Amino acid sequence: MRDRKSERHARTRAEILDAAWETARAEGLAGLTLRDVARRVGMQPPSLYSYFASKDAVYDAMFAQGCREFLEGQARTALTGDALADLKAVARYFIGFCTENPTRYQLLFQRTVPGFEPSAESFAVSEEGLKALRGMLAGIGVTDPEALDLLTALGTGLADQQISNDPGGDRWIRLIDEAMEMYFAHISKRMKAGDAP
Template sequence: MLGTPTQTWQDRRRAAARREVLAAAWEVARRDGLGGLTLRAVADRVGMRPPSLYTHFASKHALYDAMFRQAWSEFDERFAALELPADPRAAVHGIARFYVDFALADLPRHQLMDQRVIPDFTPSPESYAPSQRAMERMVGRFRALQGVALAEADVDLFVAAVGGVVAAQWSNDPGGDRYTRLLGRLVDLLADDLGLPTTTPREDP
């Protein structure tokens, strides 16, 4: 006897429509800026009348919320699959490089994930959960490294320092490498502060 389907065709159609709307929203954000995103522009992008769009997203902030959740879910999924070298110092370099490359690949996505550029927007608990999961995963991978005794302040320092490289790169040399080329030196300074042995060549002599 066949079991009861867990998802109807209407559910699948609605989910597909939401994915299409989200993809269009990112395209509009890349074209007009995150703050320039409008539901009308997104509706035009997918060939939908604005009232129909409201059946999927009740407001622009609801759309931002879904975009925030999608971005952090993608980050967490990719980070979970990231293979790190056994050498602790090299692994710290790998974690830093992964974040910087992800953050510099898409400006609107980075702004929504890591900066407060949308007035009065606060992600819902459901959408905030993937970002918490990603941070917990990062801390867990740090603590799994041999010889790393990680305190909360160490995590804060790493996030602030590596995030600063991203911010400086986007602000002063988008598309270049003026600041990202210094990432290796920065991570070595952080690794020195954590007391990690130098067992691999430094990235930026």
């Protein structure tokens, strides 16, 4: 039998999350208030507590939702087995994901909300994406943690520059392939020299 009460609760939670994202895009992540979210869904602010225990619980649900969206898209990224082509594809996906929704990028990959830390459960979802990237690198023989750090720094650096200095444009997006070629040449050289296992 269907649990109609649970279904209504889940639909309302989803509506609240949609309203929270709309509010965050309009007011900034740190400017999100439960009063504004409640107004967008047509309820009194105290009623939100039937769905989320606190504003941090709303942020946490947004964080988990964003991480799941990232993982779904990452799973659809076509890899060819060619190391450089795959690095470019992964970087294009990551930077595209970040620049299509800067608010989501800020919540997932920056510390924009003072005092907010995702729950262990939500953070575990985000770690799946990093695990997949680590696995892709291991598939081309790169297991050095610094190589992963460098790759993520390049990706977030290009995303930050694009969002900050050319929103809606492609000034830094155009540099993705070149950045990945430089990165690949660097790690290949280190691997040959025996610096990276």
